[in-house]
Amino acid sequence: MGEFIFELDEDMAKELLEKLLDNSKFSFLKKIFKRISSLKFDSDKISFDIFLFSFYLKIKSYPETISGVYVFEHNIPSRILKDQDLPEFVEIDNKLLLVKIPENNLLNNIRIKEFKIEEGNFRIKLDVKN
């Protein structure tokens, strides 16, 4: 009890991603992601194929509360992405992708109990910090 659960499966994620990019200003990303042939959620990893290449994003660490830094390992060629206007809260280098969620009073009080990718699902479980 005292939980917030968010769950998303790979089909929904793919659809949402396509829709988001369809309407975004990242024309290059749009072109690439149009070609995603599969998107898989498993073993804390998001894997996707574009043309003949396979890419992945793997959860490395996540903060104690919602606000903080989420670290993902990846094999996406960061050079191509660097030229794009990535959102301010996303940073990327050769090996790591960082998502930085700014602090605020509300988010600081919500603790991440579970942040998991497995068997086709992405799941976040939250509770309130004591």
Added chain:
Amino acid sequence: MGILKIQVDEEFINKLIDKMIEEKTQIHGLKNLNVQLREEEIKFQMELELLSKNATLESHIQILEKPEDLEHGKLRLSLSGNDGVRKILEGIFFMISEFSEAFTAKDYEILIDFSKMKINPIIDSILKSIRISRLILQDGKFELFLELIK
């Protein structure tokens, strides 16, 4: 499959509200706020300190009509309980209705008409491809399951 689930229980909401009230006494006079999720109904209990007097106020939001999809569906709510709180809630929805055609507030009834909702092109196009397969308020829990329309 194509499913997105959101589940939250009242304990989570109340703990969070307690934390927020504890840390910030911004909402002047509000000592406590308790939210209960009942059969198709949200119950609010507020403890207020007004002119050094304590008062407990209660208000309910009842779901009268639930939308089946997020493109054309309608969500109809009814407000009841303490008159003051009811007026405040109605006032809030009235203000929102000034900004968005999707909201109408009249005679303690709130209507959210999704077909009139224009948020932004991205969200609008996402809403078009989603169906609500489950929207339930029961036994202290809120559950929302969304499914892709194929």
